[in-house]
Amino acid sequence: MNSASTTKIYGLLGASLGHSLSPAMHNAAFRELGIDGQYRLFEKRPEEIEPFLKNLDKENIWGFNVTVPYKEKVLEFVSFDDEYIKKVGAVNTIVRRDNGLYAFNTDVQGFGIHLKRVFGEPAGKKVALLGAGGAARAVCCLLAGASVAKIAIFDIDKAKSEGIVRMIKSFSPGCDIEIVNSIEELKINDKDLLINATPIGLKESDPCLVGEEMLHKDLFVYDLIYNPAETKLLALAKKTGAKYSNGLGMLISQGAQSFKYFTQTRTSLDVIVKIMEKALKKGA
Ligand code: NAP
Secondary structure, three states: OOOOOOOEEEEEEEOOOOOOOHHHHHHHHHHHHOOOEEEEEEEOOHHHHHHHHHOOOOOOEEEEEEOOOOOOHHHHHOEOOOHHHHHHOOOOEEEEEOOEEEEEOOHHHHHHHHHHHHOOOOOOOEEEEEOOOHHHHHHHHHHHHOOOOEEEEEOOOHHHHHHHHHHHHHHOOOOOEEEOOOOHHHOHHHOOEEEEOOOOOOOOOOOOOOOHHHOOOOOEEEEOOOOOOOOHHHHHHHHHOOEEEOOHHHHHHHHHHHHHHHHOOOOOHHHHHHHHHHHHHHHO
């Protein structure tokens, strides 16, 4: 492509992006919807962030997703009116307009759209949550907003769980959210939904965080991990007759919503989701 190309450039900003599925998803949507755009990976060191953001126009970059470890760092460079950024304190989508950079958080909606599809409405349900990092913040934001009956949360770093409780109480003071000190204390037997928002399960050598005796057939197990497609946790859910899902649908739903922000296309979210799903199936 020559430098005078009219192709608008989009991409993913992060530190280590080797296995990202986002280019395949977004480039398929550009192709199928006939939009002149291209999605790339922008792998940057911390000191490269500010120069990158200041030179977007020179590179013809019109928007990008943001992933770890820059989801909070970029906040100082952008404007936003997005309710989820205000709640979660993290950005995953930035759009360049003629008068500046505008940020959004589509992780919360992405999780919500997919959870509704595979599990149904979470209102009134009791939830056990493993992990209290960035992804768990988005998950809790969605669950608290959806009026779940209870959230019990366990993270090896208690301060992170406390941070989530502070966040939830700031906008949903009536939410019943409890920090527990062990996986056993999550009382999964008594819950409707178990969510893994830790990275445990990404590696083949990782243990399964829960024992078979903790699961039951009326439980839904949602693992945010999507690679591998079936973690040990999900294999155990299958064995016990519980319903389950990995996090690929969340990834696709947040990507589809970002795509709408990038392109302002009137194509429905459902259609974009289907294009992205098809692209990943083909690549698998
Ligand atoms: P993160 O910020 O590192 O948070 C993970 C949290 O889990 C950390 O607080 C970590 O504590 C804690 N943890 C680690 N081992 C644990 C254990 N054995 N028991 C309880 N807590 C434990 O990571 P993240 O960005 O939230 O991502 C979490 C997972 O979600 C990753 O696997 C990621 O790939 C996945 N994810 C999926 C999507 C999607 O679209 N499907 C989106 C975002 C993230 P320490 O920091 O002390 O280790």
